[in-house]
Structure formats: C-alpha cells, structure tokens
Amino acid sequence: MRTVIVGAGSAGLMCAWKLSEDPGHEVVLVDAGTDPGPEVPGELRTEILLPPHYYWPYADEATGAFLPRGKVFGGSSAVNAAAAVRGHPWCYDAWGSDLWSYEACLPAFRAIEADRQFGHDDHHGADGPIAITRYEQSAFDLAFQDTYRRHGHDPVPDHNAPGALGFGPFPTNHVDGVRMSTLVAVLPRIRARAHVRLLPDSEVLRVLVSGGAACGVVLRDARGEHLVEADQVILSAGTFGTPEILFQSGIGPADALRAAWIPVVTDAPQLGTNLSDHVLFQMNVEVTDASELPMPGGRGTLLTYELPGENHPQAQMFAYHAPFFDPTAAPDTAAVAAALVTPESRGRLTLGRGRAKVRLGHLSDPLDRVRAADIVTRAADLVDDLAAQGRVKLPDSPWWRGEDLSEACRAQALTYHHPVGTCRMSRDGDGVVDEYLRVRGVEGLSVADASVMPTVPRAHTNLAAMMIGYRAATFAAR
Numbered sequence: 001m002r003t004v005i006v007g008a009g010s011a012g013l014m015c016a017w018k019l020s021e022d023p024g025h026e027v028v029l030v031d032a033g034t035d036p037g038p039e040v041p042g043e044l045r046t047e048i049l050l051p052p053h054y055y056w057p058y059a060d061e062a063t064g065a066f067l068p069r070g071k072v073f074g075g076s077s078a079v080n081a082a083a084a085v086r087g088h089p090w091c092y093d094a095w096g097s098d099l100w101s102y103e104a105c106l107p108a109f110r111a112i113e114a115d116r117q118f119g120h121d122d123h124h125g126a127d128g129p130i131a132i133t134r135y136e137q138s139a140f141d142l143a144f145q146d147t148y149r150r151h152g153h154d155p156v157p158d159h160n161a162p163g164a165l166g167f168g169p170f171p172t173n174h175v176d177g178v179r180m181s182t183l184v185a186v187l188p189r190i191r192a193r194a195h196v197r198l199l200p201d202s203e204v205l206r207v208l209v210s211g212g213a214a215c216g217v218v219l220r221d222a223r224g225e226h227l228v229e230a231d232q233v234i235l236s237a238g239t240f241g242t243p244e245i246l247f248q249s250g251i252g253p254a255d256a257l258r259a260a261w262i263p264v265v266t267d268a269p270q271l272g273t274n275l276s277d278h279v280l281f282q283m284n285v286e287v288t289d290a291s292e293l294p295m296p297g298g299r300g301t302l303l304t305y306e307l308p309g310e311n312h313p314q315a316q317m318f319a320y321h322a323p324f325f326d327p328t329a330a331p332d333t334a335a336v337a338a339a340l341v342t343p344e345s346r347g348r349l350t351l352g353r354g355r356a357k358v359r360l361g362h363l364s365d366p367l368d369r370v371r372a373a374d375i376v377t378r379a380a381d382l383v384d385d386l387a388a389q390g391r392v393k394l395p396d397s398p399w400w401r402g403e404d405l406s407e408a409c410r411a412q413a414l415t416y417h418h419p420v421g422t423c424r425m426s427r428d429g430d431g432v433v434d435e436y437l438r439v440r441g442v443e444g445l446s447v448a449d450a451s452v453m454p455t456v457p458r459a460h461t462n463l464a465a466m467m468i469g470y471r472a473a474t475f476a477a478r
C-alpha cells in the first residue's frame with residue numbers, strides 16, 4: 001500500500017508519523033518547501049519573522065494584507081508563535097459528528113503532546129512528540145493578571161482543561177528556547193524509516209484521477225513535471241493550498257472549473273466557501289518602566305471569556321512585547337490584543353489565474369461588528385486601568401477611543417493567522433469531505449488539515465490541525 005501525503009506541515013507530518021508506524025505501509029511525503037535536514041537552522045527553531053522564501057505569497061484580495069503560510073517542512077507550525085491551546089469541548093462537539101466530538105478527539109490530543117505541567121492528568125498526554133509548557137510570568141504580565149482579577153475574571157492554571165475560562169499562562173510549544181514544530185519534533189521520528197520517502201522542493205500541481213479514483217499526483221520539482229503514483233492520496237496542503245490543488249484537479253464548483261477550462265471531475269460547489277478566521281485587534285501602548293516588559297507572543301498571560309449570546313461566543317485578550325511581531329515597533333511598546341474567536345463571518349477562496357484568490361471576510365456579519373466593538377471596549381477599559389496605575393502610557397489619539405468604534409474596528413481588523421474551513425467536513429452530503437475526511441465523489445482521496453474544520457475552534461489552530469492529521473492516519477490505515 002502506498003500513500004502520498006501532500007504537505008508536510010502540522011497535519012501532514014503528524015499523519016505521516018502515525019501512518020508509517022506500520023512498516024508495510026509506504027508513505028511518500030511531498031512538500032513544495034525545503035527540508036532543512038537533521039540540523040534545523042536556528043531561525044526555524046526560534047524566530048517568528050523569517051525570510052520570504054519560507055512563506056507562500058498569499059494576500060487578502062480585499063485588503064491587500066499579507067496572509068503568511070509556512071512553505072517549509074513543518075509548514076505553518078515552523079513559522080508560528082507556538083501558542084498551544086486546544087479549545088473547549090463544545091468547539092468539537094459543534095462539528096456535527098460523533099466521530100469528531102471532543103471525547104472522540106481527546107485520545108489524539110493526548111497522543112501528540114508531552115505536557116510538562118499536566119501531562120499525567122486524564123485530559124493530557126506525557127509521551128507525545130510535541131512538548132508543551134507554561135512560563136513563569138513577567139512583572140508586566142502579573143500586573144495585567146491583577147487587572148483581569150479586578151475586572152471580575154478568575155485565574156485558570158491550565159487553559160487546556162476542558163471548559164477553562166479566565167486568565168493564566170499561555171500553554172506553549174516553545175520549550176527550552178525552541179519552537180516544537182512538526183519539523184523539529186516529528187520529522188526526526190520518521191527520517192530513519194526506510195518505507196518513508198521525503199520529497200522536498202516539489203510543488204504538487206494536481207491529483208490524477210482515473211476511473212473515479214485518485215491514482216497519483218503530478219508534481220513539479222527542479223527536474224520538471226512528474227507523476228508519483230499512489231494507492232491513495234491525502235491532501236494536507238493547508239486551508240489555502242488544499243483547495244487550490246483540488247481546483248486544479250477538476251474538483252470544485254463546476255461552472256468555475258469550466259470557465260477556467262479545467263475538465264470537471266466532480267462538482268463540489270462548497271469548495272472554498274466557509275473560510276473562517278479569528279479576527280484580532282491590536283492596541284499599542286508605551287510601557288512606562290522598560291525593565292518590566294511583557295513577554296513575547298504566546299508566552300505571557302492569556303485571558304479567555306464569554307460574551308453575552310447563544311452558543312458560547314468567546315473572546316481572548318493578551319499582551320506581548322510588540323517588536324516580537326513588528327520589528328519597526330519601539331522597544332518599550334506593548335501590544336495589547338483582543339480577538340473574537342467565534343466569528344460568524346465567512347470569507348471565500350476562489351479559483352485564480354495563478355494562486356487562488358482569498359477574501360477572509362472579517363466582520364462581514366453584522367453580529368461580529370457588534371461583538372468586535374464590545375471586546376475592544378472591554379480591552380480599552382483594562383488598558384485605561386493599567387494607565388491609571390502608571391504602568392503604560394496611551395498614545396495621543398488612541399484608535400479605540402474614536403467616535404465611530406464600529407468603523408474603526410473595520411479599519412483595524414487583523415488576521416489572527418487561524419484560517420480554516422475551505423474543505424468543510426460534514427456527516428451529511430453537503431461538505432467537501434465526509435466525516436472520515438474522504439473527498440466526496442473521488443475514491444482514494446482524502447483531506448487532512450485545517451481546511452476540513454467546519455468551524456474554527458475557540459483557540460489557536462495548530463494543535464487542532466495536528467490532531468486532525470493524527471486521526472486521518474488512523475482512518476487511512478484501514
């Protein structure tokens with residue numbers, strides 16, 4: 001049995017690791033990005049701002065904003081901020097399939113992690129490849145914690161405990177000075193397996209379908225275009241990459257395919273719709289005492305709380321040292337971030353001439369605009385409190401205190417880098433993939449990455465993507 005996995009990112013590498021536990025199962029792992037080899041360079045172990053060749057060139061068609069996605073073995077897990085938050089049970093229970101309830105996903109969440117503080121709890125793992133820890137907090141973050149407490153929030157020691165809400169240290173997979181990406185933590189576990197073949201620097205152009213079944217992929221590498229044959233193909237090229245490959249393979253909305261002269265293999269009108277992303281707002285303030293700066297992104301204190309409304313609408317808040325993400329920020333700047341992590345708005349990915357066209361659609365739903373103004377106001381009150389304590393200085397005209405906050409939020413909306421949902425999974429017939437992640441209408445073709453999530457979890461998406469990759473391997477091994 002030979003499986004070709006396209007994309008060696010969070011989900012793809014996890015899938016390859018689990019699937020190749022069986023020495024009789026040949027796995028070919030293809031990625032357009034490079035494999036830096038066993039000695040992972042320092043920048044990929046620690047840095048968040050990396051040279052351009054480590055990213056795909058996606059931008060939001062509506063705003064022009066750069067939408068970074070990792071193009072390297074490890075995928076986006078190798079370029080991310082390493083916050084390791086799972087989300088609540090109800091995030092997964094809402095996916096509409098018993099196969100994906102939180103209870104059903106929990107064994108995979110446990111298998112992929114080695115949690116340094118809570119590894120032996122029932123809902124954690126201690127032996128998986130991805131180390132997770134929580135840091136002692138800086139004086140600035142502790143002051144923020146006091147402020148959260150005064151505003152009615154409770155402390156939570158473990159944000160990954162089921163249903164945890166409140167403030168506490170970020171769980172992070174940045175451990176002992178290294179980002180525990182799948183590149184660093186998973187790839188070394190499969191390099192020595194003789195039945196695993198790694199094909200770096202190889203961009204997959206399309207899946208070859210014959211007689212209604214996938215029989216391989218066409219890729220382009222330094223030598224030109226080739227066919228790699230397969231008994232089954234798993235696409236793990238990410239929320240933007242996977243639908244692009246499906247489009248080029250003749251799977252997508254039939255009208256759009258015909259208009260682009262792509263022969264239709266199967267009509268999948270849902271492909272590219274349902275794009276969902278957390279929206280983030282950032283308030284930059286000056287820290288008064290430069291010896292007490294906030295911690296880098298994903299390592300300080302995280303606050304999670306619910307908003308009024310049905311179905312647990314939720315927000316996050318945290319502060320980090322602004323130069324972490326923005327080299328032009330002054331060294332004494334704190335970025336205070338507020339994020340809406342239960343967006344109603346949906347964007348779209350459509351067939352383009354070169355790369356697919358992406359519109360995140362942030363705040364396109366009126367309810368999100370109301371909630372955005374609400375969370376920014378709450379965050380602004382907390383920042384005012386810190387200013388009253390003399391810990392921070394506000395800018396002269398803070399954008400978050402203008403007259404039309406709703407309009408200001410539209411102008412200030414940023415991606416939290418958590419797009420999902422373009423190949424939505426559903427138990428019934430209306431998703432791109434079924435609950436076993438098989439592409440509807442084509443035998444031997446599955447999707448395993450963040451694109452299958454029907455809704456975005458109320459959390460960072462890396463652990464969820466890895467969980468999906470791990471579980472996809474158990475389905476594919478059958």
Ligand SMILES: Cc1cc2nc3c(=O)[nH]c(=O)nc-3n(C[C@H](O)[C@H](O)[C@H](O)COP(=O)(O)OP(=O)(O)OC[C@H]3O[C@@H](n4cnc5c(N)ncnc54)[C@H](O)[C@@H]3O)c2cc1C
Binds near residue numbers: 007072074461
């Ligand atoms: C800047 C940034 C910060 C983030 N911070 C966090 C964080 O702190 N915590 C968190 O949980 N999440 C974070 N995320 C999100 C998280 O990293 C992603 O949700 C997750 O990595 C997605 O996994 P994936 O497997 O779906 O895709 P990816 O990990 O992106 O993997 C896709 C892989 O497919 C390859 N590929 C794509 N197209 C092709 C093709 N045609 N041929 C061959 N290969 C192809 C890519 O090169 C890539 O290696 C962040 C993301 C970014 C970009």
